[in-house]
Amino acid sequence: GAGVSQSPSNKVTEKGKDVELRCDPISGHTALYWYRQSLGQGLEFLIYFQGNSAPDKSGLPSDRFSAERTGGSVSTLTIQRTQQEDSAVYLCASSRRGGGIDTQYFGPGTRLTVL
Amino acid sequence: AQSVTQPDIHITVSEGASLELRCNYSYGATPYLFWYVQSPGQGLQLLLKYFSGDTLVQGIKGFEAEFKRSQSSFNLRKPSVHWSDAAEYFCAVGSYGGSQGNLIFGKGTKLSVKP
Numbered sequence: 029g030a031g032v033s034q035s036p037s038n039k040v041t042e043k044g045k046d047v048e049l050r051c052d053p054i055s056g057h058t059a060l061y062w063y064r065q066s067l068g069q070g071l072e073f074l075i076y077f078q079g080n081s082a083p084d085k086s087g088l089p090s091d092r093f094s095a096e097r098t099g100g101s102v103s104t105l106t107i108q109r110t111q112q113e114d115s116a117v118y119l120c121a122s123s124r125r126g127g128g129i130d131t132q133y134f135g136p137g138t139r140l141t142v143l
Numbered sequence: 144a145q146s147v148t149q150p151d152i153h154i155t156v157s158e159g160a161s162l163e164l165r166c167n168y169s170y171g172a173t174p175y176l177f178w179y180v181q182s183p184g185q186g187l188q189l190l191l192k193y194f195s196g197d198t199l200v201q202g203i204k205g206f207e208a209e210f211k212r213s214q215s216s217f218n219l220r221k222p223s224v225h226w227s228d229a230a231e232y233f234c235a236v237g238s239y240g241g242s243q244g245n246l247i248f249g250k251g252t253k254l255s256v257k258p
Binding site for chain 2: 032059061063070071073076078084087119121123126127128129130131132133134135136137
């Protein structure tokens with residue numbers, strides 16, 4: 029079946045602009061996660077959606093970052109007023125039930141470059 | 144604090160040689176442990192996972208890992224490395240409880256394979 033998909037695969041933007049990154053999880057998966065992968069910091073957790081529960085936003089680095097998940101499926105990660113330090117690969121993952129014991133399936137990522 | 148340490152940033156082995164990638168974790172409760180592999184430009188693929196039971200777990204592509212509670216370790220092994228195994232390997236612990244559900248990753252070990 030189809031895996032997790034993300035779009036765009038690459039995004040180049042200018043400092044100060046807003047960007048939106050999209051994630052389509054595996055059909056039927058109730059949990060969705062966003063991570064950021066950068067050279068200096070490795071893989072960092074950003075936000076976790078589980079069903080209709082309030083998302084765990086504990087990993088968001090600043091209030092410029094936000095995410096929503098519409099209809100329990102597609103998710104959009106928005107970064108406002110982008111900064112150069114936001115340059116990274118943004119990975120989305122989904123899992124069947126959620127929780128730290130459930131296998132997470134990752135998408136190919138969106139590479140964001142802020143000039 | 145919960146953490147995962149992968150002491151080796153980069154390892155080079157000859158094709159056909161055995162491999163062991165080290166992983167140490169710090170987690171207050173029973174850990175749920177994962178190894179993922181990331182090929183260049185790709186997302187993360189699950190190699191294997193440990194939840195409970197037999198401490199030696201088998202994964203895909205001929206990999207195995209052994210959970211040692213006394214050493215807080217979950218080292219990844221392969222008896223004979225193939226050139227296609229060249230990639231970056233990430234150890235992770237699943238965070239759970241309350242609203243948590245994310246993975247906490249180590250910094251990764253990059254594996255190079257000499258012909």
